[in-house]
Amino acid sequence: MSDDNFIDLxxxxxxxxxxxxxxxxxxDVLKLVEKIKxxxxxxxxxxxxxSAMDAKKATHTLNVIGVRSFYLNPSDAVHGSLGVVDSQDLVIFISKGGSTKELTSFIENIKKKNAxxxxxxxxxxxxxxxxxxxIVKVKVDQEIDEFNMLAxxxxxxVISLFDVVACILMKKKNFNKKNFLANHPSGDVGERLNKEVS
Known part of the structure; x- marks a missing residue:
């Protein structure tokens, strides 16, 4: 593959x-924002x-802006972790094809909890x-690998969807730099915020 092909990807x-x-x-995007808010x-x-990696990234992004979010591991869910779910919760399933057995195995249990x-x-x-x-439909026409199979x-x-959702929520919640610093006091972001907030 030539350098030009890399750039094309x-x-x-x-x-x-x-x-x-x-x-x-x-x-759908605005409804998702309101449901989370x-x-x-x-x-x-x-x-x-x-999709688990996407869910973890989305969870982290929501936590940064002060939205209490957690990743629910599918294998742990059916071995007791469903105990954390109740009727006030919002459970978001991320699945490209939508029929992953590890996820479909416990969706009825979530429904019974009225989440x-x-x-x-x-x-x-x-x-x-x-x-x-x-449902929020997120579909692309083409993966960039030669087989059109690699996610x-x-x-x-999916990550872009939650990035957009987070940015909208920041405005709706009047999330400011002081709030940001409270949640993200370390790293380059924390250093920059410390200088701007103080």
């Missing part, structure tokens, strides 16, 4: 995210494989989508 991934901005439902309990995100379920998927007809109270662009798309 960056361009392809960026173009897919631009296309997502034109295809994702504005209403108004949640009286905890925000629990879950997923398997690369509000949101599924982030590219497949609105999937098992997880049909079981959810709300590359699709993973970035």
């Amino acid at each position: 960056f361009r392809q991934e960026g173009q897919e995210i631009i296309k997502l901005a034109n295809t994702i439902s504005n209403n 108004n949640c009286k309990g905890n925000i629990l995100l879950t997923g398997c494989g690369t 509000y379920i949101i599924t982030i998927t590219e497949s609105p007809q999937s098992v997880l989508a049909k079981a959810a109270n709300m 590359t662009t699709s993973s970035l798309a």
Whole structure:
């Protein structure tokens, strides 16, 4: 692969995210923001494989802006961790295909607890989508690997969704630099905030 081809891969991934901005439902994104903002309990995100990494990134981003969020490990969920879920919680399933067995195995248990379920998927007809109270469709046309199978662009798309959600929530919550510093006092971000807030 030539250097030019490497650059093209960056361009392809960026173009897919631009296309997502034109295809994702504005209403769904705003509804997701409101559901997270108004949640009286905890925000629990879950997923398997690369979707687990996306869920963990989204959890961290929400925590930084003061939204109480946790990653729910699917294998631990069915071995007792479902005990953390109650009717005031929001449970977000992230699954590209929407039928991952490790996730579908306990979605009925979540429903019995009357938690509000949101599924982030590219497949609105999937098992997880049909079981959810709300669906946000996140679909890209092309992964950037040669087989169109490696979760590359699709993973970035989910992370981008939660980045956008977090930025909207920051404005709605009047989240300021002082709040930011309280949650992120270390690293380069903490140093910069210390200088700007003091």
